[in-house]
Amino acid sequence: xxxQIHLPALALAVPLLGAFVSPVAGLGxxxxxxxxxxxxxxxxxxxxxxxxxxxxxGGTVVYVMGAEAWNITLPSGLSWPIRIILxxxxxxxxxxxxxxxxxxxxxxxxxxxxxxxxxxxxxxxxFFLLVxxxxxxxxxxxxFNFFVFLEIASVASxxxxxxxxxxxxxxxxxxxxxxxxxISAMFVxxxxxxxxxxxxxxxIAAVARMLHMGYAEKIALVFIVVSLAxxxxxxxxxxxxxxxxxxxxxxxxxxxxxxxxxxxYGLFRVCFSLYGASLGSTVVPWTIIVMGxxxxxxxxxxxxxxxxxxxxxxxxxxxxxxxxxxALGVGLLSLKDPQAMADYxxxxxxxxxxxxxxxxxxxxxxxxxxxxxxxxxxxxxxxELGGLARVMPLTTFMFAIAAAAIAGLPPFxxxxxxxxxxxxxxxxxxxxxVAALVxxxxxxxxxxxxxxxxxxxxxxxxxxKVTEVPASMLLGMSVLTIVIVxxxxxxxxxxxxxxxxxxxxxxxxxxxxxxxxxxxx
Amino acid sequence: xxxxxVVVRTICDIFAWFMGIxxxxxxxxxxxxxxxxxxxxxxxxxxAAFLLVAYGGKKVLSFVRPGFYSGMETxxxxxxxxxxxxxxxxxxxxxxxxxxxxxxGAVVPIGPNSGILNSAGTISVMNIAVGLEVIGGLSLIxxxxxxxxxxxxxxxxxxxxxxDR
Numbered sequence: 309x310x311x312q313i314h315l316p317a318l319a320l321a322v323p324l325l326g327a328f329v330s331p332v333a334g335l336g337x338x339x340x341x342x343x344x345x346x347x348x349x350x351x352x353x354x355x356x357x358x359x360x361x362x363x364x365x366g367g368t369v370v371y372v373m374g375a376e377a378w379n380i381t382l383p384s385g386l387s388w389p390i391r392i393i394l395x396x397x398x399x400x401x402x403x404x405x406x407x408x409x410x411x412x413x414x415x416x417x418x419x420x421x422x423x424x425x426x427x428x429x430x431x432x433x434x435f436f437l438l439v440x441x442x443x444x445x446x447x448x449x450x451x452f453n454f455f456v457f458l459e460i461a462s463v464a465s466x467x468x469x470x471x472x473x474x475x476x477x478x479x480x481x482x483x484x485x486x487x488x489x490x491i492s493a494m495f496v497x498x499x500x501x502x503x504x505x506x507x508x509x510x511x512i513a514a515v516a517r518m519l520h521m522g523y524a525e526k527i528a529l530v531f532i533v534v535s536l537a538x539x540x541x542x543x544x545x546x547x548x549x550x551x552x553x554x555x556x557x558x559x560x561x562x563x564x565x566x567x568x569x570x571x572x573y574g575l576f577r578v579c580f581s582l583y584g585a586s587l588g589s590t591v592v593p594w595t596i597i598v599m600g601x602x603x604x605x606x607x608x609x610x611x612x613x614x615x616x617x618x619x620x621x622x623x624x625x626x627x628x629x630x631x632x633x634x635a636l637g638v639g640l641l642s643l644k645d646p647q648a649m650a651d652y653x654x655x656x657x658x659x660x661x662x663x664x665x666x667x668x669x670x671x672x673x674x675x676x677x678x679x680x681x682x683x684x685x686x687x688x689x690x691x692e693l694g695g696l697a698r699v700m701p702l703t704t705f706m707f708a709i710a711a712a713a714i715a716g717l718p719p720f721x722x723x724x725x726x727x728x729x730x731x732x733x734x735x736x737x738x739x740x741x742v743a744a745l746v747x748x749x750x751x752x753x754x755x756x757x758x759x760x761x762x763x764x765x766x767x768x769x770x771x772x773k774v775t776e777v778p779a780s781m782l783l784g785m786s787v788l789t790i791v792i793v794x795x796x797x798x799x800x801x802x803x804x805x806x807x808x809x810x811x812x813x814x815x816x817x818x819x820x821x822x823x824x825x826x827x828x829x
Numbered sequence: 830x831x832x833x834x835v836v837v838r839t840i841c842d843i844f845a846w847f848m849g850i851x852x853x854x855x856x857x858x859x860x861x862x863x864x865x866x867x868x869x870x871x872x873x874x875x876x877a878a879f880l881l882v883a884y885g886g887k888k889v890l891s892f893v894r895p896g897f898y899s900g901m902e903t904x905x906x907x908x909x910x911x912x913x914x915x916x917x918x919x920x921x922x923x924x925x926x927x928x929x930x931x932x933x934g935a936v937v938p939i940g941p942n943s944g945i946l947n948s949a950g951t952i953s954v955m956n957i958a959v960g961l962e963v964i965g966g967l968s969l970i971x972x973x974x975x976x977x978x979x980x981x982x983x984x985x986x987x988x989x990x991x992x993d994r
Contacts, residue, residue: 317921321913328906331899374922392922 313378315359316371316394319404319443323352327436334429342419345432349408349415352439356401356408363401364809368823370395370449381824389511389824395449397820398809399661403446403573405806406665409791410566410672411439417676417784418559420777421683422471431471438464438563445570449824451500451582452510454574458496458539461567462489469556469564481551488538488548495535499528513824516582516817525583529592532578537596539571542633543603546626550610553622554688558679559784561618562672565625569668572629576636576814584817585644596637601740603630604747612754617678617688617762620754621671624714627747628667634744635660635729638736643815652735657811658803659728665806666713666721666795673710673788677703680777680785681762690758695767699774702782704763706789711759713792715752721795724803832885841883845876852876856960860949866956870963877968886975895972898965905961912954926950 326348333344363369371378373392381389396404415435422428441461448454466489470482502524503515519525538545549568553561579592587593607627614620635656642653680703681696682688697704713720726748734741776782795802813819832838852873859865880889916923926933927950935948947953 314917314921317917321910321921325910325914328903328910331903332907371920373920374916374924375920376923378920 312358312362313371315355315362316369316396316447317373319352319355319359319408319447320394320440322355323348323436323439323443326352327433327440330433330436331429334432338423338428341429341432345415345419345435348436349412349439352443353408353412356404356443359396360401360405363396363398364805368395368397368813368819370823388509389514392453393449393511393824394447395513395820395824396447397816397823398813399577399811400446400573400813402661402806402810403569403664404443406668407442407446407566407570408439409787410668411435411442411563413672413676413784413787414559414562415784416787417562417679417781418557419780419784421559421679421781422557425471431468434464434467434471435560435563438468438560438567442563442567442570446573449513450511451503451515455493455496455500458571458574459493461570462486462493465489465552465556465560465564465567468560469552471557471560472555475555477551478555481548481555485548485552488545492535492538495531499531499535502528502531511824512577512582513821516584517821517825519583519586521583521586521588529578529583533575533592533595536571536575536578537599537633540568540575540629541603541626542599542629543606543626544599546603546607549626550619550622553625553675554616554618558618558675558682561675561679562788565671565675566668568625568629569664572632572664576640579640580643580814581817581820587640587643590641593637593641593643596640597634597736597740600630600632600634600637601743603627603633605630605743608747608750608754612750612757614754615690617681617690617693617758618675619688620690620758621674621678624674624751624754625667625671627751628663628671628714630747631726631729631744632660632663632667634733634740635663638733638740639811639815641736649815652732654811654815655728656732656736657814658807659725659732661810661814662721662725662728662803662807665802666725666792669788669791669795670710670713670722673706673785673792674714676781676785676788677707677710680781683777683781684774685771690761692770693762694765695763695771696774697763698767699771700763700776702776703785706785707763708759709789709792711755713796715755716748717752719796721792721799721802724795724799832888833883837883841879845879848879849873849876852964853960856956857953858946859956859960860952861944861946866959867963869956870960871967873960873964874967874971877971881971881975886972886978889975890972895969898969898972900965901961902965902969905958905963905965908961909955909958912951912958916951922951924950924952926954927952 334341370381371394372380375391381393383390422431438461441457441464444457445454445461448457466482466486469485470479472478500510504510506524507515507518509515541549553564556564604627607623607630611620611623614623639653639657639660642648678688684700685693685696687693713722716722716726730741730744733744852869855864855869855872856866913922916925928934928936933947933950933953935945937945937948
């Protein structure tokens with residue numbers, strides 16, 4: 309039997325095995341534990357890339373857990389799917405590739421970064437649990453399982469954010485994140501309850517086929533949009549992001565960025581694949597667009613004034629999430645009108661999806677460089693830092709690449725996705741493109757500030773003994789640097805092979821439904 | 830926390846065992862009656878709470894080390910994921926033991942019956958795995974909460990005082 313049919317299950321089973329074996333691997337000492345961490349994260353990334361290849365080559369993949377065969381979605385002629393079903397279309401496959409690369413970089417980086425702490429076998433267990441939760445949210449075809457994986461990811465993050473447990477700020481950040489996550493997870497659960505009550509089903513494809521817009525569906529949609537926007541840090545609910553991102557260890561922050569993308573994935577999966585054309589009015593798309601614009605602008609204005617390196621970057625992630633929300637909101641707005649979709653909607657979606665991979669890669673890299681600076685210089689305060697380019701040339705080089713990419717300087721990948729977003733949103737409402745441009749300028753301004761104060765300038769006496777970070781940390785950062793450079797050099801290939809299939813899959817609601825429900829009736 | 834009176838300790842000596850047995854009953858009947866690994870594990874873990882209240886934390890930590898519960902937790906998790914992987918010949922989590930005879934695979938006759946305990950295949954194995962994990966995890970939480978109280982006492986610089994003496 310072809311083992312590749314098991315890829316969707318393996319993508320969850322391997323990191324889960326990694327988490328469960330970690331306490332045992334920790335008994336063998338530091339070397340065994342690190343080897344296990346590297347092995348599992350590399351295997352997970354390889355599985356995700358193979359899965360993506362298979363989906364792009366052969367269309368949507370389904371996997372039924374525990375059934376007599378992997379593809380029996382409707383057993384014994386029933387018209388409802390009854391088991392746990394994983395459904396992987398091109399958009400999910402794209403997201404798991406992005407997430408697993410960020411996890412790989414975070415794992416490499418954490419090997420040495422965390423060595424001041426005890427209890428590292430628990431760190432590695434929680435780390436892989438977080439990876440499992442993230443991948444599960446992106447792979448599952450079932451609303452209730454989405455909630456389960458959301459909880460797995462949240463609970464693992466609570467522990468990881470507070471891992472710096474001698475800092476009261478870390479415990480506070482973790483508690484704040486715990487409150488926000490629990491509230492949003494309960495909202496999701498209530499929404500799932502509405503679907504279960506109305507349709508006796510929680511499978512996304514099964515519910516989508518039967519969906520008629522009524523009060524219950526509208527309430528469920530509000531709950532899901534609000535809670536998942538909260539989890540990905542869009543503006544009115546962004547207060548947890550700066551604390552959580554700044555206080556988590558850098559390798560974890562890199563992964564948390566990818567996890568927030570999984571919430572974003574859930575938001576758009578529900579809007580496009582579950583509701584789709586039956587969304588009716590333009591209220592929800594415009595809500596998402598307005599949330600996006602607010603996130604962009606408020607996030608970046610808060611970032612410019614920050615003095616602490618990681619906090620500044622955390623506010624930037626709020627503003628970058630805004631770009632993605634705005635672009636995909638425009639796509640959602642034009643969903644019912646084929647002409648508008650062809651004119652600007654599809655371009656906006658390509659821009660938004662391209663921005664997801666760009667954002668995860670450069671933001672992960674920025675957080676890792678901030679962690680590297682903290683590891684070597686011992687402070688993240690921009691008023692104290694200075695002249696680090698002399699002693700940390702490689703970190704400086706990678707920081708410069710990431711900063712240029714996030715600011716959208718022309719040759720870099722950030723420019724490509726932002727250009728697509730400017731073009732398409734201009735057609736909807738010119739002010740959107742103006743807001744995006746202003747945000748981009750302010751982003752550039754704040755990263756010029758960081759680059760200037762932390763890395764340039766005369767060498768400071770206090771940082772005379774600072775050296776470049778260890779090789780494994782450089783390796784973690786270079787994983788992301790290589791991806792950024794590749795995206796920069798081959799934007800055409802990326803657009804046609806990675807982004808376009810994902811955007812097509814997101815728009816194609818009928819395809820998503822028939823992959824599960826096709827065999828029945 | 831100091832030990833409570835001899836009455837409490839004697840009652841605990843007798844009833845802690847019943848609680849343990851009842852929890853195990855819930856775990857292994859998970860596929861037939863309400864409950865299962867998590868619920869049964871929680872009942873068994875109340876044994877740790879019972880002992881902590883009746884005997885006080887120092888005594889309980891001399892009975893059993895936290896490492897024992899950690900090991901239980903790890904064993905449960907490994908058993909669970911192994912049961913999932915062993916079904917991989919068909920699909921992940923496939924119930925490869927059901928209907929094969931043996932300890933877990935009794936064949937259920939067609940028609941009404943009172944429920945056959947050893948018929949559930951890997952579901953029983955997973956219930957036991959989850960049970961082990963929850964016993965270990967919840968007991969550890971209780972023990973660490975107790976250690977938190979100790980920490981607080983040390984900071985205040987005063988010795989412990991019992992409830993009833």
